[in-house]
Amino acid sequence: MGTGGGPGGAGGAASGGTSTGGASGAASGGVGAASSGGAGGAAGAGAASSGGASGTGAGGTGGVACNPGAGDCDGDVSNGCETHLLATLAHCGACGHECVAPVGGVATCGAGRCGGTITFGAADLEDTYISDDGSEKSQNFGASTKILVDGDPVYRTLLQVPELVTRLPPGVVIQSATLQLQCFDTGAAVQVFRVLAPWSESSVAWDTQPARDAVQAAYFTASVGMRQVDLTALVQLWVDGTPNYGVILLADGGLLSGGGSDYRSSEYSDAAARPSLVVTFVEP
Numbered sequence: 001m002g003t004g005g006g007p008g009g010a011g012g013a014a015s016g017g018t019s020t021g022g023a024s025g026a027a028s029g030g031v032g033a034a035s036s037g038g039a040g041g042a043a044g045a046g047a048a049s050s051g052g053a054s055g056t057g058a059g060g061t062g063g064v065a066c067n068p069g070a071g072d073c074d075g076d077v078s079n080g081c082e083t084h085l086l087a088t089l090a091h092c093g094a095c096g097h098e099c100v101a102p103v104g105g106v107a108t109c110g111a112g113r114c115g116g117t118i119t120f121g122a123a124d125l126e127d128t129y130i131s132d133d134g135s136e137k138s139q140n141f142g143a144s145t146k147i148l149v150d151g152d153p154v155y156r157t158l159l160q161v162p163e164l165v166t167r168l169p170p171g172v173v174i175q176s177a178t179l180q181l182q183c184f185d186t187g188a189a190v191q192v193f194r195v196l197a198p199w200s201e202s203s204v205a206w207d208t209q210p211a212r213d214a215v216q217a218a219y220f221t222a223s224v225g226m227r228q229v230d231l232t233a234l235v236q237l238w239v240d241g242t243p244n245y246g247v248i249l250l251a252d253g254g255l256l257s258g259g260g261s262d263y264r265s266s267e268y269s270d271a272a273a274r275p276s277l278v279v280t281f282v283e284p
Ligand SMILES: [Ca+2]
Pocket: 064, 071, 072, 073, 074, 075, 076, 077, 078, 079, 080, 081, 082
């Protein structure tokens, strides 16, 4: 067995000349032997050059030794380390590591990490207000062109992006999440809370409104114009596994004299005035 192994190996090489299979065996053996020998020489040369020329950044025959953040992605030694790995979509952080755009968004490469931006628009977003005003308590306003926040009568606005988490790559780090709301009638400042139970845009009413978290997630001044509401921490919470049922907006109880504020809903005629949620992220 022991002696057979040695001759067997030799026999493989020896039988190389007789057939196609043998020829390829001989050829690969030849290449292997040549490259093996060559590699030995190259390794020696590489070691020598890396020892002698480390300051130039040029390596041996194995390719170009690049500084951090640069890459020889085309394998062409003559142009050196041609790729900027920190900000190149096709080679982000490493040669061949391509950043893929998320559905409905754009890919980014920053500091050698893939990421992206998704703008969740009216088609992705469910919004409605609910009212405690008499018979309106049982009514649904999901198809209204406006969403309202008021203290008397009490109007509250519900907003959610049901596919928010599933549209993002798993485990992403949220860099920013900004809810944009077009305010067309100023009022009291607005408190934003996380919603704790499912609700439907087309059926929820005051009488069936979902519970909300006790802790305020965001707060904004309800002046006319496009309001930018920072929901970064909240979206990260959802990405990390907390169920996403969106947010509810309440008029700040301490400022009821300011009256209610009004916003365009996702049904409003001018698409630019509809709500949106802009999320930027980087992959883990
Ligand atoms: Ca190159």
